Amino acid sequence: MARFIKVLVAKPGLDGHDRGAKVLTLGLRDEGFEVIYTGLRQSPEKIVQAALQEDVDVVGLSCLSGAHSYLFPKVVGLLKEKKRDDVLVIGGGIIPPEDVPHLQEEGIAGIFGPGSSIGKIAEFIRENVRERAA
Amino acid sequence: MELVEQMLGSDQLALARLITLVEREASETPQIIKSIYPHTGKSYVVGVTGPPGGGKSTLIDRLTAVLRRKGLTVGIVAVDPTSPFSGGAMLGDRIRMQQHYLDSGVFIRSMATRGSQGGLPRTVRGVIKLLDAAGKDIILVETVGVGQTELDIMEAVDTIVVVLVPEAGDTIQTLKAGLMEIGDVFVVNKADRGGAENLVAELEAMLHQNLKQTWWEVPALTAQAANDIGIEELYERIESHHQALQQMGKLDLKRCEQRKKELTNMIGTKITSKFSELINEGGEFTRYLEIVERGELDPYSVWEEIIYDRVLLRTWMRRLEEEIR
Ligand SMILES: Nc1nc2c(ncn2[C@@H]2O[C@H](COP(=O)(O)OP(=O)(O)OP(=O)(O)O)[C@@H](O)[C@H]2O)c(=O)[nH]1
Ligand SMILES: [Mg+2]
Numbered sequence: 001m002a003r004f005i006k007v008l009v010a011k012p013g014l015d016g017h018d019r020g021a022k023v024l025t026l027g028l029r030d031e032g033f034e035v036i037y038t039g040l041r042q043s044p045e046k047i048v049q050a051a052l053q054e055d056v057d058v059v060g061l062s063c064l065s066g067a068h069s070y071l072f073p074k075v076v077g078l079l080k081e082k083k084r085d086d087v088l089v090i091g092g093g094i095i096p097p098e099d100v101p102h103l104q105e106e107g108i109a110g111i112f113g114p115g116s117s118i119g120k121i122a123e124f125i126r127e128n129v130r131e132r133a134a
Numbered sequence: 135m136e137l138v139e140q141m142l143g144s145d146q147l148a149l150a151r152l153i154t155l156v157e158r159e160a161s162e163t164p165q166i167i168k169s170i171y172p173h174t175g176k177s178y179v180v181g182v183t184g185p186p187g188g189g190k191s192t193l194i195d196r197l198t199a200v201l202r203r204k205g206l207t208v209g210i211v212a213v214d215p216t217s218p219f220s221g222g223a224m225l226g227d228r229i230r231m232q233q234h235y236l237d238s239g240v241f242i243r244s245m246a247t248r249g250s251q252g253g254l255p256r257t258v259r260g261v262i263k264l265l266d267a268a269g270k271d272i273i274l275v276e277t278v279g280v281g282q283t284e285l286d287i288m289e290a291v292d293t294i295v296v297v298l299v300p301e302a303g304d305t306i307q308t309l310k311a312g313l314m315e316i317g318d319v320f321v322v323n324k325a326d327r328g329g330a331e332n333l334v335a336e337l338e339a340m341l342h343q344n345l346k347q348t349w350w351e352v353p354a355l356t357a358q359a360a361n362d363i364g365i366e367e368l369y370e371r372i373e374s375h376h377q378a379l380q381q382m383g384k385l386d387l388k389r390c391e392q393r394k395k396e397l398t399n400m401i402g403t404k405i406t407s408k409f410s411e412l413i414n415e416g417g418e419f420t421r422y423l424e425i426v427e428r429g430e431l432d433p434y435s436v437w438e439e440i441i442y443d444r445v446l447l448r449t450w451m452r453r454l455e456e457e458i459r
Contacts, residue, residue: 004158004221004248029222034246039229046235050228053242055150083147 005129006034007058010047012075013065016040020093020114021062027118028060033125044071048078051087057129060121061108063093073106080107086130092116135162138169141268146241149268153243156260167260170267175389177209177266180372181287183253183279184297184313189323190276191230192359193297193368198234200369201272207239209265209273211258216246223247227276241265253277254286256403259396262290279313288316289395292385293375295319295368298337300329306336314340317352319371325356325364350378408457409450418446 009025011018018040025037038050051059059079061072072091079087090110091103100111110124140148155162182190191212198208212227223246234240243261250256254277265273277287279296287294296317306314320337322330337354346352353371357364379385413419422440425431440446 004246025224029217029224030220032220032222034216034223034225036225036228036244039232042232046232049235050242052146053150054228054244055154 004034005032005058005125006036006054006056007060007125008047008051008054008056009035009037009060009062010042010050010075011038011040011062012042012044012047012071013063013067014041015063015065017064018062020064024060024062024092024118024121028122028125031118031122033058033122044074044078047075048082048084051079052082052084056087058088058090058125061089061091061093063091063095066094068093068095069099069102072103072108076107088125088129090121090124092121135165135169138166141170141264142173144269146238149241149264150243152264153261156264157245157248157255157257159257163260167263170263173267174263175266177262177270177273178293178376179262179266179273179275179291181275181277181291181294182297183277183287183294183316185299185302186278188297188299189357189359190297191227193295193321193323193357193365194227194274194276195231195233196359196362196365197274197369198231198240199362200365202234202237202239206271207269208234208241209262209268209270210240210242210276211245211261211265211273212242212276213245213247213253213255213258213278215253215278216248241268241270252286253279254290256399259290279316285312285316289392289399292379292388293318293372295321295372297321297323298333299324300327300333303329303333303336306333306340315344315346318350318375319368320352320354321357321364321368322354323357323359326358326361330356349382349384350375404458405454408454412450412453412457418443418449 007028009021011021021037025035028035036054038047047059059075061075063071068091076089079085089108090112091108092112095111095113103111109128112121137148137152141152152166156166182194184190194210201208214223214225214227216223225244225246228242228244231242234242245255245258245261247253247255262273275291279287294316296313298320300322322333334354334356341352341354355364355367355371357368379388422436426433426436
């Protein structure tokens with residue numbers, strides 16, 4: 001039985017640029033992941049509801065608006081509330097280095113800046129995604 | 135099963151997990167299907183198919199809004215192809231359905247075709263059963279349909295909506311063999327681009343020529359999913375088809391055929407996959423294989439020898455019997 005890894009790529013926040021998220025989506029597909037892209041300007045509630053229904057293994061958040069310090073932890077919190085704290089949450093976009101420790105503390109497992117290669121992200125996912133009981 | 139109990143109590147997390155198990159063909163699958171089976175058969179299942187980019191997801195989104203206004207709950211299964219090269223997939227249908235994300239009466243699930251032939255994953259029937267048991271009134275299944283290989287959708291749904299665009303007029307003759315025969319309702323979407331009325335007329339002429347049955351005249355409608363136009367009419371036609379099927383006793387007949395097909399397909403898939411594993415193990419068969427590999431004899435002649443090789447056939451049968459359990 002092959003192990004398929006499902007990733008939800010989402011863009012919380014109000015900025016209207018989703019080129020990065022699209023590149024990530026296609027890149028991860030080419031790395032062999034099943035990737036769901038949910039589009040621009042998603043509220044954390046919508047992202048988590050989609051993650052729940054799709055039963056994803058990973059949520060990749062991309063944010064360029066600067067609201068990541070609020071939005072990313074909010075997604076992690078809601079996932080926990082929905083009993084999905086087993087989901088691996090990673091983040092990308094424009095994130096100042098000084099914000100990284102805070103985000104990691106809040107449960108964002110990996111932070112990938114604009115220059116990150118898809119290969120690196122894929123590797124990180126494969127190494128850190130949790131084996132699922134069910 | 136505990137997960138099944140939770141799902142029947144309308145727990146979304148449990149439903150999502152069960153779908154994953156069935157989709158993976160996990161060892162729990164027979165047990166899951168067995169325990170939900172008594173709760174199935176109540177949903178009405180509609181397939182939405184057609185060439186890429188025709189507006190299927192947008193149409194489903196708008197149709198779902200109509201269904202919700204009528205107080206019906208909706209399950210959506212959106213299928214996209216798995217890349218044969220990477221094994222990955224981009225599941226992009228959901229992006230058109232954002233207005234329903236927070237509605238607890240709508241459950242959306244994306245599926246990749248994974249190892250299945252054609253446009254429909256073989257596990258989709260199990261997923262439909264789960265949504266059915268979870269109490270969804272209507273289940274909408276989106277698949278990409280381009281030709282003959284995509285006709286499996288017929289075996290999984292009650293009504294098929296084929297979505298075309300005005301420009302399809304040029305290729306309609308090639309569509310004839312595949313999509314044209316499976317549609318119960320045709321929609322020419324993106325009617326804002328012009329040419330839709332012409333295509334509808336062409337479709338009607340063609341559908342009239344090869345009338346599938348006397349009890350249902352396949353309609354062709356125009357729509358503008360993006361502008362929310364023609365959706366109510368589409369709903370009405372789907373509902374009329376449902377009524378017609380029911381009044382003629384065809385719905386039961388159709389589902390009965392589908393169950394039969396499901397079982398025979400399942401047997402076929404299981405035996406074929408076990409059998410190819412067995413053959414690849416080699417053994418006595420290696421001798422035949424080498425003859426073909428070296429090009430000494432053609433495959434047909436070798437086939438003739440194999441079917442008279444009692445010893446080999448018996449070994450295969452015995453091994454198959456052991457393996458398949
Ligand atoms: N002009 C016009 N565009 C439309 C209409 N309906 C949908 N679209 C657009 O067509 C594009 C494709 O729509 P989708 O709903 O994703 O089409 P689809 O058939 O689901 O596409 P795939 O799943 O990729 O095969 C989007 O950009 C839609 O906004 C319409 O009525 N008119
Ligand atoms: Mg689509």
